[in-house]
Amino acid sequence: MCCGNIKGRVGFAIGTGRCGTKFLSSVIAREPDVSSVHERNPHNEAFHRYCRWYRLPVDDDGFLYTKELEIQQDLKDHNFSFEASSHLSLSVRELYSRFEAKFILLVRSPERVVNSYLRKGWYNKPIIYANSKLALGYQQSKGIHHFLGRIVPTGEKFLQWNEMSRVGKLAWYWNASNAAVLEQFKDIPETHWRVEKIEEFSYDRYLELVHFFGFQSETSQQVFDEIRLSRPNALTNVPTIASWDSSEVAEFETEVAPMAKKLCYEYRVDRLPLPELVSPSPEPQSIKRRIMKIFRHLKS
Numbered sequence: 001m002c003c004g005n006i007k008g009r010v011g012f013a014i015g016t017g018r019c020g021t022k023f024l025s026s027v028i029a030r031e032p033d034v035s036s037v038h039e040r041n042p043h044n045e046a047f048h049r050y051c052r053w054y055r056l057p058v059d060d061d062g063f064l065y066t067k068e069l070e071i072q073q074d075l076k077d078h079n080f081s082f083e084a085s086s087h088l089s090l091s092v093r094e095l096y097s098r099f100e101a102k103f104i105l106l107v108r109s110p111e112r113v114v115n116s117y118l119r120k121g122w123y124n125k126p127i128i129y130a131n132s133k134l135a136l137g138y139q140q141s142k143g144i145h146h147f148l149g150r151i152v153p154t155g156e157k158f159l160q161w162n163e164m165s166r167v168g169k170l171a172w173y174w175n176a177s178n179a180a181v182l183e184q185f186k187d188i189p190e191t192h193w194r195v196e197k198i199e200e201f202s203y204d205r206y207l208e209l210v211h212f213f214g215f216q217s218e219t220s221q222q223v224f225d226e227i228r229l230s231r232p233n234a235l236t237n238v239p240t241i242a243s244w245d246s247s248e249v250a251e252f253e254t255e256v257a258p259m260a261k262k263l264c265y266e267y268r269v270d271r272l273p274l275p276e277l278v279s280p281s282p283e284p285q286s287i288k289r290r291i292m293k294i295f296r297h298l299k300s
Contacts, residue, residue, distance in 0.1 A: 006072065012102075013103075015105055015178075022038050022232045023231075025082070028082050031210070037082070045085055047063070092185065108197070114167055118166060127162055132155055132156075136154075168255055172255045174256055178263065249269045
């Protein structure tokens, strides 16, 4: 059982990842009465995620006890404990039951999430398996939490998924992850969850969110905007829909359609805005000429 001083003082932001969780944790970290972290314990959280996704009969108490110790540490010096982590997206029922926690599901347009994960290298290696009906065995990765977190379908859907392009596989992930969260939300009170589109997440929406969690904000709009413009955790050289071929487009539209419609996102690629063209960087010789020109001007 959870200590009584924890219940009602805990909040989580969850989602697919690449959806604004780092940004939100950075903003809330500016609140003096709140302890805010991002992906605090990836191994513990990703293992629970793996077990929940593949429906493995693993006891939850080790996961929850570890989380409780972390929250208790937060609350020694703060009035509220907040964590943003996509790894926790399949742990809603357990976290609510233990801590009466509140949740925000952050969502982002599917093509943006897909392209961001393409850049990060998700699903870039063949899956090694013998029986698609079983939980996926270990796959080589940079870290164990990367393997645990990169879920795949099982059964007949896996066989179809395994033949898809990476765009199609990631489109499946975006849909499946968001659908799984919304399914869990059905089992907790409506007063304890909400969904926010990161594209529409303004300062006013932020103030509504902190009221939902139950604490007062001392963060100004200027600070909020500064963090937003700094783009925490943003990647460079992210591909765009302009690089997808017709097969990738078809897979994307088919896989994301159910959740895209539910969350009111446009998913038909020919109706999505084309990415802005970025001017190429000057050639090294051009840069050298500019430097020499400045140098000659300073000498004159």
